[in-house]
Amino acid sequence: MNFQVLEADITTLRVDAIVNAANESLLGGGGVDGAIHRAAGPALLAACRGLPEVRRNVRCPTGEARVTPGFDLPARWVIHTVGPVWQGGHHGEPDLLAACYTNCLKLAREKGVESIAFPAISAGVYGYPPDAAAAVAVGTMSAAPWRPERVVFCTFGSAMTRIYEGLM
Template sequence: MALEVIEADITTLAVDAIVNAANESLLGGGGVDGAIHRAAGTELLAACRALPETLPGVRCPTGEARLTPGFGLPARWVIHTVGPVWHGGASGEPALLAACYRASLALAHELGLDSVAFPAISAGVYGYPASLAAQVAVRTVRDAPWAPPQVVFCAFGQAMAGHYRDALGA
């Protein structure tokens, strides 16, 4: 498995799947979620609306993942996952964040994908400290029972890319 860190807009990557750091409704939001919805087009919103709710307004609980086509994106698939909101680290946040990566990789495995790109899940508006989020991401992917041949940690900025490189020991 090749682990790569790049600074880029995840919506431009020609990989088998990009991961969306979504909210529980899967109906779009800010940050990477909004960018993915805008780039994919209105078909993505329709596909997300078609996913069943597990609770009223919840299509994907925190730590789980759901799949839709990529529509207008270069990526064939979008794996939507909901990361935890940071509450200081003692409320199960590391385990929930790791679950996001495991659930996303499990969907990639089911599809037999060769490449997946992850954004910095929970490290934006959800307030997870970026360096800690990168450590959880790298550790979880490295320890996963299965990962595609290429995993990209896509950073929207130099600081986050540095956190990923530090976590990789590069």
Template sequence: MPFEVIQADITTLAVDAIVNAANESLLGGGGVDGAIHRAAGPALLAACRDIPEIRPGVRCPTGEARVTPGFALPARFVIHTVGPVWHGGERAEEELLASCYGNCLKLAQERGVESIAFPAISAGIYGYPADAAARVAIQTVRAATWTPARVVFCTFGGTMTAAYAASLSS
């Protein structure tokens, strides 16, 4: 199974689906979430608003995933997932993060995705340690019963790129 680690702007990648490290509202935010919303255009926000709330302000609980079209992005789909905030590993963070990757792959399979790009879910503002986040990502995708033909781990800096490269080679 070919995995790639690429340090790039995920919104520019020519893949079938990109994963958005979203917040529970799915209405945009900072980091990769904000970049994806800006690049996809206002139709993405409208599509996210159309996703029903599970409870007030929550369209996608932590560990779950939702899908929308990619709109102005090169990707056909955006798969939105909400990673856990790091609390020292005492609040099921690893299980929730693994669930993000598994649920994204499930939605990708249902839509016939042949290539997918994942950001470093939870490793930005949510504070998940880079090495641990990379390990969970790689292990979860490697252990999946199905993966697309091409899986890209798209990183945002040298530290994250090194963490993913190390996890991939172990």
């Protein structure tokens, strides 16, 4: 497997694309989403505003992905995806989370991405249990028919790092 676990600030990574664990509006938020918007600069917000709404205040439904340039980031691209909010695991959360990774890979392939960094999608304020979120991430990436040459699971905090390392 060409996977790496790296405890770091995703906004500093020198990869072709970073993944943003975004909300459906794509207009910024807290956590990794807010950090990416701050580091990329105001042009990222303008680019996100330019993406069409599929319904009122929704530019990217849960499980889907959208791509913008990285602007002031070291990464050339930001692939925005919206993970599911944890509701106990019986409302399609695993399938929606897997779709996030699959749809990010589709956009990465379209853009010729050779290296990509993923945060722990849904494992923060969206309440997805970290062990389960990491298992979906690693399982989906392992089963993918195509993936970039380098895949980084970028973690925030030693507990999440240990979870990913345990799955490798």
